[in-house]
Amino acid sequence: MSFPKITIKDVAKKAGVSIATVSRYLNNFPLRKDNKDKVAQAVQELNYRPLLYARRLAGGKLNTFGLILPGYEGIFYSFYALEIIREVAAATSGNAIDLHLNIFWDKDTFQSSLADGVILADIINNQRQLERLVEEAIPLVVVNKKIEDPEVSFVAINNFKGAYEAVEFLIHHGHKQIAHFAGDLRVQCAQERLDGYKSALAKNNLEFKEALVRKTNFSRKETREQLEKLFALPQVPTAIFCCSDEVASEVLSFAEEKRIEVPKKLSLIGFDDNPHCLYGNLMLTTIRQPLKAMVQQGVKILKEIIDGQKTPQRVVLDTELIIRDTVGFI
Amino acid sequence: MSFPKITIKDVAKKAGVSIATVSRYLNNFPLRKDNKDKVAQAVQELNYRPLLYARRLAGGKLNTFGLILPGYEGIFYSFYALEIIREVAAATSGNAIDLHLNIFWDKDTFQSSLADGVILADIINNQRQLERLVEEAIPLVVVNKKIEDPEVSFVAINNFKGAYEAVEFLIHHGHKQIAHFAGDLRVQCAQERLDGYKSALAKNNLEFKEALVRKTNFSRKETREQLEKLFALPQVPTAIFCCSDEVASEVLSFAEEKRIEVPKKLSLIGFDDNPHCLYGNLMLTTIRQPLKAMVQQGVKILKEIIDGQKTPQRVVLDTELIIRDTVGFI
DNA sequence: GTGAAAGCGCTAACAG
DNA sequence: CTGTTAGCGCTTTCAC
Numbered sequence: 112m113s114f115p116k117i118t119i120k121d122v123a124k125k126a127g128v129s130i131a132t133v134s135r136y137l138n139n140f141p142l143r144k145d146n147k148d149k150v151a152q153a154v155q156e157l158n159y160r161p162l163l164y165a166r167r168l169a170g171g172k173l174n175t176f177g178l179i180l181p182g183y184e185g186i187f188y189s190f191y192a193l194e195i196i197r198e199v200a201a202a203t204s205g206n207a208i209d210l211h212l213n214i215f216w217d218k219d220t221f222q223s224s225l226a227d228g229v230i231l232a233d234i235i236n237n238q239r240q241l242e243r244l245v246e247e248a249i250p251l252v253v254v255n256k257k258i259e260d261p262e263v264s265f266v267a268i269n270n271f272k273g274a275y276e277a278v279e280f281l282i283h284h285g286h287k288q289i290a291h292f293a294g295d296l297r298v299q300c301a302q303e304r305l306d307g308y309k310s311a312l313a314k315n316n317l318e319f320k321e322a323l324v325r326k327t328n329f330s331r332k333e334t335r336e337q338l339e340k341l342f343a344l345p346q347v348p349t350a351i352f353c354c355s356d357e358v359a360s361e362v363l364s365f366a367e368e369k370r371i372e373v374p375k376k377l378s379l380i381g382f383d384d385n386p387h388c389l390y391g392n393l394m395l396t397t398i399r400q401p402l403k404a405m406v407q408q409g410v411k412i413l414k415e416i417i418d419g420q421k422t423p424q425r426v427v428l429d430t431e432l433i434i435r436d437t438v439g440f441i
Numbered sequence: 442m443s444f445p446k447i448t449i450k451d452v453a454k455k456a457g458v459s460i461a462t463v464s465r466y467l468n469n470f471p472l473r474k475d476n477k478d479k480v481a482q483a484v485q486e487l488n489y490r491p492l493l494y495a496r497r498l499a500g501g502k503l504n505t506f507g508l509i510l511p512g513y514e515g516i517f518y519s520f521y522a523l524e525i526i527r528e529v530a531a532a533t534s535g536n537a538i539d540l541h542l543n544i545f546w547d548k549d550t551f552q553s554s555l556a557d558g559v560i561l562a563d564i565i566n567n568q569r570q571l572e573r574l575v576e577e578a579i580p581l582v583v584v585n586k587k588i589e590d591p592e593v594s595f596v597a598i599n600n601f602k603g604a605y606e607a608v609e610f611l612i613h614h615g616h617k618q619i620a621h622f623a624g625d626l627r628v629q630c631a632q633e634r635l636d637g638y639k640s641a642l643a644k645n646n647l648e649f650k651e652a653l654v655r656k657t658n659f660s661r662k663e664t665r666e667q668l669e670k671l672f673a674l675p676q677v678p679t680a681i682f683c684c685s686d687e688v689a690s691e692v693l694s695f696a697e698e699k700r701i702e703v704p705k706k707l708s709l710i711g712f713d714d715n716p717h718c719l720y721g722n723l724m725l726t727t728i729r730q731p732l733k734a735m736v737q738q739g740v741k742i743l744k745e746i747i748d749g750q751k752t753p754q755r756v757v758l759d760t761e762l763i764i765r766d767t768v769g770f771i
Numbered sequence: 772g773t774g775a776a777a778g779c780g781c782t783a784a785c786a787g
Numbered sequence: 788c789t790g791t792t793a794g795c796g797c798t799t800t801c802a803c
Binding site for chain 4: 458459460461462465470471472473476495497498499500
């Protein structure tokens with residue numbers, strides 16, 4: 112602000128070279144050793160930092176990625192959102208890349224000119240935004256959602272398979288009355304987990320019962336409400352496959368309150384491998400989803416796209432069943 | 442990328458006016474109606490969006506705020522961090538301002554040139570960064586921490602008073618053995634809450650006992666560990682004042698498991714008024730901290746600073762005791 | 772290897 | 788009110 116901001120000119124003058132030479136130094140072009148040293152020293156002494164937007168205007172990079180999160184109600188109540196932000200921040204800062212965060216509430220306010228590329232963390236109600244960005248031909252990668260229509264790169268999780276394995280694991284322990292606490296079904300991963308649940312039942316000739324599927328929207332509160340209803344039913348399930356560890360964790364508290372023994376009377380599998388949920392005397396059996404790997408891959412792909420490698424890549428990562436304390440034979 | 446990006450020139454040509462007129466239109470300067478309409482239409486048809494960095498270079502604004510979060514271990518496990526991000530995002534997007542997110546891990550990587558101003562959410566280990574930004578004279582405001590030394594604007598919470606009131610509330614209910622589950626004491630708010638606790642005890646002639654103060658670092662896991670230890674003591678407290686609702690919530694589960702009746706045998710006060718912790722049959726009595734108001738004020742102040750009003754403002758907001766189910770007489 | 776100079780897209784005087 | 792023009796700070800030809 113109105114500060115005598117030092118520019119590339121000042122550095123050039125101080126080092127006794129042209130601004131072009133300084134620019135080359137900044138961009139790691141080969142320089143004669145003595146010049147290089149002089150410039151380095153001048154930069155140091157003046158504590159010079161190039162203005163990124165000027166650089167960008169002249170054809171350089173901003174070294175900034177955009178991160179767009181769909182701001183649907185609930186995303187902020189999730190382990191997931193922060194995890195994504197953290198991992199993206201970690202993955203980018205390791206590459207000296209800054210992050211431009213944009214939350215899609217209802218209007219598309221993302222300024223693509225402020226980023227070299229964009230990471231979209233799931234697409235919930237911002238499909239049109241995605242299309243706009245594709246149209247603008249800005250490098251982008253979608254994370255945590257498989258996208259069919261615009262042909263874009265994405266890195267997603269095989270939620271279906273993860274859920275399938277979880278439920279089959281329960282079945283192999285002799286369970287026949289298996290409930291599913293589902294998430295917000297407008298979110299792809301929640302839908303896929305439900306599908307995996309259904310599919311595992313079908314493959315194992317178990318009847319699908321509507322009453323055993325409960326919508327929690329990933330929230331503890333709604334989980335609690337559903338628990339009260341579910342356990343008021345004549346026939347109570349012997350196992351519950353939950354859409355998230357937080358939901359499973361709430362089931363665990365409920366069970367402890369009601370003195371329902373886990374895993375003797377009730378088996379439980381979560382989803383996420385959320386470290387917050389690892390407390391108490393029982394460790395949750397769960398499906399680990401490789402969020403970190405997903406984000407890292409996404410960032411890597413985005414960098415490749417920006418650097419000119421343009422084939423859209425579609426990656427689906429597998430989950431892993433983590434066996435701990437909450438599943439037993441019946 | 443390498444797309445025939447449309448510029449202000451294209452718009453000018455299409456509208457049959459000069460680029461200056463287009464610029465004026467974009468910046469809401471008075472224009473003759475017919476010209477205004479022509480430009481508006483051209484902008485519309487070409488789907489033109491100005492390049493923010495070019496605008497900025499020419500003296501305009503980026504309409505972007507920086508948000509710096511100190512990346513100490515634990516910040517990502519907190520309700521707090523997401524709440525701050527969400528509120529900042531909400532407060533800025535309401536003003537058509539974008540957010541440049543930077544997490545301070547160990548190096549100062551924040552590019553001040555990519556923002557018109559900066560919001561620093563607490564200062565944990567980035568005091569030097571704060572000093573650098575002050576030196577660069579970039580508009581900034583610190584949120585959730587009272588800063589003495591560089592004379593900067595801040596908006597903070599009166600944690601001391603909040604804690605004091607909580608503990609006094611317990612004392613007025615007849616409690617004499619009051620424990621405190623403290624947070625990470627390197628964080629100012631945790632220290633202030635501890636101080637408030639101590640002060641309330643002292644003012645009411647109650648002895649301060651080291652053994653009744655337990656460090657949880659705001660984590661459920663450590664809370665659980667401390668609970669085991671605390672309740673193994675010969676004399677058990679009749680009330681616990683917790684540094685956060687999450688910690689209090691964990692105490693609640695513990696109590697339910699151990700069949701310690703709340704609030705009959707154990708009274709409990711949290712801190713935050715965290716909606717995630719409102720489930721189960723008991724509603725937590727807590728200290729509400731106005732995070733939203735804090736962030737909104739911070740954004741407002743930052744805007745004023747950017748617009749030239751330069752007196753540093755120091756604001757401390759009061760908390761509010763929310764009386765619900767978890768405190769009883771003894 | 773290096774310097775001079777053009778120009779990225781926009782805003783802000785300055786005349787008219 | 789509007790058009791002309793001079794930069795903003797940087798990268799990138801193009802000569803040397």
